[in-house]
Amino acid sequence: MKNALPSFDSKQREFAAYIRDPEHNPVPEGIQKQRMAMYRELFFNNINGFLASNFPVLRTLLNDEQWFELAQDFFANHASQSPYFSEIPEEFLAFLEHERDNANDYPFMLELAHYEWVEMALAIAKEELVINNAKLTLQTRVQLSPLAWSLAYQYPVHKISPDFLPKTPPEQPTCLIVYRDTHDEVHFIEITPLTYRLLAMIEAQESMVVADCLQRMIQETQHPNPELMMAAGLQILAELAEKMIITLDYV
Numbered sequence: 001m002k003n004a005l006p007s008f009d010s011k012q013r014e015f016a017a018y019i020r021d022p023e024h025n026p027v028p029e030g031i032q033k034q035r036m037a038m039y040r041e042l043f044f045n046n047i048n049g050f051l052a053s054n055f056p057v058l059r060t061l062l063n064d065e066q067w068f069e070l071a072q073d074f075f076a077n078h079a080s081q082s083p084y085f086s087e088i089p090e091e092f093l094a095f096l097e098h099e100r101d102n103a104n105d106y107p108f109m110l111e112l113a114h115y116e117w118v119e120m121a122l123a124i125a126k127e128e129l130v131i132n133n134a135k136l137t138l139q140t141r142v143q144l145s146p147l148a149w150s151l152a153y154q155y156p157v158h159k160i161s162p163d164f165l166p167k168t169p170p171e172q173p174t175c176l177i178v179y180r181d182t183h184d185e186v187h188f189i190e191i192t193p194l195t196y197r198l199l200a201m202i203e204a205q206e207s208m209v210v211a212d213c214l215q216r217m218i219q220e221t222q223h224p225n226p227e228l229m230m231a232a233g234l235q236i237l238a239e240l241a242e243k244m245i246i247t248l249d250y251v
Helices: 008-020 033-054 056-061 064-077 085-098 109-123 193-205 210-221 226-242
Strands: 140-144 148-153 174-180 186-191 246-250
Touching (some): 033 064, 033 109, 056 109, 064 085, 193 210, 226 246
16 A cells, blocks of 8 residues: 655645754755755745844844844744734744743843834834824823833833943833824934823823823822922923824813
8 A cells, every 4th residue: 555645734834844943854855955945045034134124223232143043043933923024023022022031142132122123113003193182281181192102111222232231220210202203203202200100191091181190190209399290290291292292182
């Protein structure tokens, strides 16, 4: 009795296994090694190039051998949930957070990659910028723009470079706002923890009346001069509204 021919699925799995990790998987039977090497190079180089272009700072921190090992680890071991190239960076973040296990990695690698991903994610976001149509007063209702994200990191990710590689996080977190303007350009601004908390309150409630928002902030901080705190909070919100990081509406 002749041996049964292998199924298409089994051949496909052999094909994919070799392309993902040729060091630990054999060339599928009946296919020339040179041809498989060509397929492997095409697939891997596409992923490798896409990662390098979306995480340029991280790429500069690693030599060629280190970068190849990282890209190969992702390519061989991460089971992507999306077929779209534009979502590869998000898949890479999931890999770094849940699967990557290398004691030699920089301690800030995940945060730096997230910081770099945010710029691309906002650049292609489909949400529309809402133009402010109200004057900022204590009775104005404010909400966070869908094209503005408030972020907090353990490490000062916006300063990391080949010349600045912190080994331990500073005492204070790094708080940032990333937003897209009317010209579809993405900007990053470093903010204080107080401004970050202010935006977090607004985001959590979806929208808030300014007076309620500032009163809550005063209660949380137990500031000895509520009037000064109220004035400072109004100034912060006015600057955020000018950049359309928050949007305004009448109550």
